[in-house]
Amino acid sequence: MRLENTTMREFMRNKLVSVARRDDETILVHAVLDDSIYSLEIDLTVTIDNLVCTSIVGRWLRWTTPECPRALDFLGEAAGFCLAAGIEDTIHKTIGRKSCRHYANLLIECAHAAREAVKIINQQKDGGNNSRSLLATATHKPAAPSIAADSSPQPGSATPIPPFTAPANQKPESSRTTTAARMRQDKQAGPFIIDLHVHTSPASPCASASAETMIEEAMRIGLDGICLTDHNHVWTAEQIETLRQQYDFVILRGNEIVTNQGDMLVFGFDEDIQGVIKLEELKRRVAAAGGFLAAAHPFRGFLTFGAGDVGLTTDQAIGREMFRFVDAIEARNGKVTDKENGLAAEVAERLNLPATGGSDAHDETTVGVYATRFDQPINNETELVAALKAGRYKPVAFR
């Protein structure tokens, strides 16, 4: 038989998860991931009544870097996890980051399989009756999941952000001129460097340092100001004013909002957007509010892991729809490669759009890696938006 016009598979991944009952209280989960790059397996024991993983063992069959085997040392941290719905984020953050993302991926499959198996066990107990209520029992997120080895936020319950109350005698006003601002005004007109992209904890669940820590570090390294741009989180004018007074430092607020075309930094816009919004709609709302919108790290991850080999040209890059809706492009971002920043800078130049810089810091060690250099001192949000619209700035490597 002659094969014609056939193509080779570029990639193949198979995952197999089997669940058997060990005794009345426990199930055994065995899982294998075998793909074109990796091969690994894990064995778990899981309690039936509360879906807690009581033991976990992993084995590498194939791996890539010389250091991959170290991942096994951290797999044990999954012992104690409650594998109920909602555990995925915790698995990514602990097993994925400390151990290996592929072990995390397989453990998520195990959690799914364990939940389905428990539904079936419950149904069998019930003799096949009332299966939908039993399904719900095994599906719903637990009220108090047991994560013995992890103190990170529990699945299904977002970390509450502590209330932040300005002192009673303090009149909040985001555009008010503070002592620090007056000092800036005294400073002769000249370069004024602000990190325009900073995340803090707990406002951004992915950040590990508080706003106070980030501000102290920004002051220590000599920045003139920072802008807090937490993910889909609106800092109130009162909160920012309190921080300004506490530190006598230029602290501004922005927001990093998820759109269907990627993350966008907005300034002078305090609407609380949750979930994913269409970029076109966000642009409309920001413009109506008199704000400013910049594409955050527009080529993040684009030129790594072989994607850079696909031959994206600058001409093709500038054709991306997102650039029709943005006021600026973040062309220096601390979390992407030099090549990706370089492409963003080239696109900004070709489109005649201004370019900003920001660290995208999630902890204090990276505040100020990149920042934006303005011609004139900036004291408040109103001045920031005006300066951004005027276009007299450029991204700089600071730290």
Add this chain to the structure above:
Amino acid sequence: MSNNILIFSMNRNTSVEKINDQMLESVCRLTDTVTNAEIRIRVKMPDLEISAIDGFFHHTYFEPVDNLQARLQHVVGTRVGAGMLKIIKGLIGSDDNLEQVVYMVEECCHGIILSLTRKVLLKAPDDEPGKVRFYSDMVQNSIRLYDRCAAFAKGGPLVRELEAAAEKTTGAPR
């Protein structure tokens, strides 16, 4: 009840095929004791944007997903890459009966990324010192890898040069 009879078994297969120079297709198929599902995406190169998607999802206990095809179409135009999961989830939805659909779209996207990754990894030398050099260079060129897994953890051999360079520049450990 016997201990040796499986209660639940799952097979999930994801494959990526090159349709032509401008298009990759990624398919995720799920077959388990209670589910039969398939999601298929086409990704335009070199933009890495989802240009087409379809699929089906049957589960013994869940009601069929309302307007599955319409929901899937929401992700057309989404770029495969960093940050895609929150976009996919936000666009398709997060109801219980959509959890697997979202996961399968994500698996398709990961398949695309891993198919590109594979081509890079094939260039790694066979000898151990060569591999260390290759992966050290990789993390230096892809800073997001730093401290994101055991292989690239702080203090590890593959990030030693990166940390030394950072310390030289900033005067403080990375």
